[in-house]
Amino acid sequence: MSATTRRFPTQEELRVWRDFLETGDLVRAELTARLQQSSGLSPGDYAVLLALSEAVGQRLRSSELAATIGWERSRLSHHLGRMEKRGLIRREECLTDNRGHEVVLAPEGLAAFQEATRPHLRDIRELFVDALTPDQLAAAGQIAAALRAHLVRG
Amino acid sequence: MSATTRRFPTQEELRVWRDFLETGDLVRAELTARLQQSSGLSPGDYAVLLALSEAVGQRLRSSELAATIGWERSRLSHHLGRMEKRGLIRREECLTDNRGHEVVLAPEGLAAFQEATRPHLRDIRELFVDALTPDQLAAAGQIAAALRAHLVRG
DNA sequence: TCAAGCTGATTGACGTGTCAATTATGCCCG
DNA sequence: CGGGCATAATTGACACGTCAATCAGCTTGA
Numbered sequence: 001m002s003a004t005t006r007r008f009p010t011q012e013e014l015r016v017w018r019d020f021l022e023t024g025d026l027v028r029a030e031l032t033a034r035l036q037q038s039s040g041l042s043p044g045d046y047a048v049l050l051a052l053s054e055a056v057g058q059r060l061r062s063s064e065l066a067a068t069i070g071w072e073r074s075r076l077s078h079h080l081g082r083m084e085k086r087g088l089i090r091r092e093e094c095l096t097d098n099r100g101h102e103v104v105l106a107p108e109g110l111a112a113f114q115e116a117t118r119p120h121l122r123d124i125r126e127l128f129v130d131a132l133t134p135d136q137l138a139a140a141g142q143i144a145a146a147l148r149a150h151l152v153r154g
Numbered sequence: 155m156s157a158t159t160r161r162f163p164t165q166e167e168l169r170v171w172r173d174f175l176e177t178g179d180l181v182r183a184e185l186t187a188r189l190q191q192s193s194g195l196s197p198g199d200y201a202v203l204l205a206l207s208e209a210v211g212q213r214l215r216s217s218e219l220a221a222t223i224g225w226e227r228s229r230l231s232h233h234l235g236r237m238e239k240r241g242l243i244r245r246e247e248c249l250t251d252n253r254g255h256e257v258v259l260a261p262e263g264l265a266a267f268q269e270a271t272r273p274h275l276r277d278i279r280e281l282f283v284d285a286l287t288p289d290q291l292a293a294a295g296q297i298a299a300a301l302r303a304h305l306v307r308g
Numbered sequence: 309t310c311a312a313g314c315t316g317a318t319t320g321a322c323g324t325g326t327c328a329a330t331t332a333t334g335c336c337c338g
Numbered sequence: 339c340g341g342g343c344a345t346a347a348t349t350g351a352c353a354c355g356t357c358a359a360t361c362a363g364c365t366t367g368a
Contacts, residue, residue: 008275013283016295020282023298024178026305044324062347075325077348082323099333099346121162128174129167131304132297139293141170143286144177150285151180198354217316229355231318236353253316253363 027127034123039116044079045088046120047071049105049113052089058105061094065103088112181281188277193270198233199242200274201225203259203267206243212259215248219257242266 009017032043041049051068052058060068066076080103083089088109094100105113132140163171186197195203205222206212214222220230234257237243242263248254259267286294 009279009283016291017278017282019298020294021178023301024175027301124171125163128171129163131301136297137170140174140297143290143294144173147177147181147285
């Protein structure tokens with residue numbers, strides 16, 4: 001088969017591509033709605049609260065928190081501003097570095113997180129794990145790995 | 155195995171879940187960056203322009219356009235405002251229904267779309283189709299179908 | 309006919325994300 | 339010491355998305 005005939009995806013390949021992405025979005029959207037419903041938290045809130053709840057003293061420097069959850073600092077800064085307004089976290093001066101801030105888990109934040117966790121994990125099982133056969137679950141992992149490897153290699 | 159032991163996902167299942175979603179995002183992000191790079195268009199712009207380019211007279215009523223690309227009307231309205239400012243589309247009064255508007259593909263929009271299409275399709279092939287074996291591609295389709303079916307059934 | 313309600317589309321408020329610029333502080337080296 | 343660079347974090351401008359409210363024009367039924 002010549003290079004020319006393989007230049008563009010077929011209709012079927014495009015369909016799989018769109019299905020693949022859109023389905024991920026649909027599952028994510030449903031999970032987000034349930035999380036919101038059960039706890040009033042967004043996925044971003046949940047990620048922040050999870051990281052803080054696991055930190056010693058339930059506090060982290062902003063940049064450590066950003067690294068832990070894999071966010072850009074400016075994104076985190078904006079998000080923390082919104083979470084602080086809602087009383088989920090506090091920001092305190094950092095004693096060892098006057099430039100830095102420590103993000104502290106507030107009681108309201110801990111409560112919301114604890115309330116969210118079990119239903120959230122159950123929902124992940126329900127919407128993702130239970131929807132797939134063991135073979136499909138394994139395939140999903142391999143597909144993700146293959147896509148990532150291809151991305152990195154270029 | 156008791157119901158209790160299966161209440162929550164295992165570490166491995168959670169890892170696959172996160173990998174699956176994050177990888178989709180990574181691929182999408184790379185594709186978005188390339189589209190932006192090559193044509194200055196966002197995925198939303200591209201969807202709108204694709205629908206318009208295929209419409210007779212390269213024009214559509216707002217609500218038909220929204221239905222075609224599966225967007226809420228308010229989302230479309232906001233997006234069209236931004237696209238109109240950039241000269242990619244125009245909005246005209248609808249002759250048969252004074253409430254309605256027609257969205258018209260502008261020359262700049264057509265040019266940008268035509269410039270975007272080939273590289274975009276090539277990128278989808280490169281980043282998605284070529285990354286997977288035929289088996290994996292088929293599995294991806296089946297996984298998406300299984301997740302969707304599970305979502306609908308509840 | 310005309311008030312009541314339906315529909316097409318826009319708008320405003322706000323949450324979320326990126327990028328670039330800014331501010332303040334720490335640190336290093338001549 | 340102190341000028342210059344690196345680092346911590348925030349800020350502002352903007353793109354994008356959802357939801358609820360709004361507004362204008364169509365449509366219908368007593």
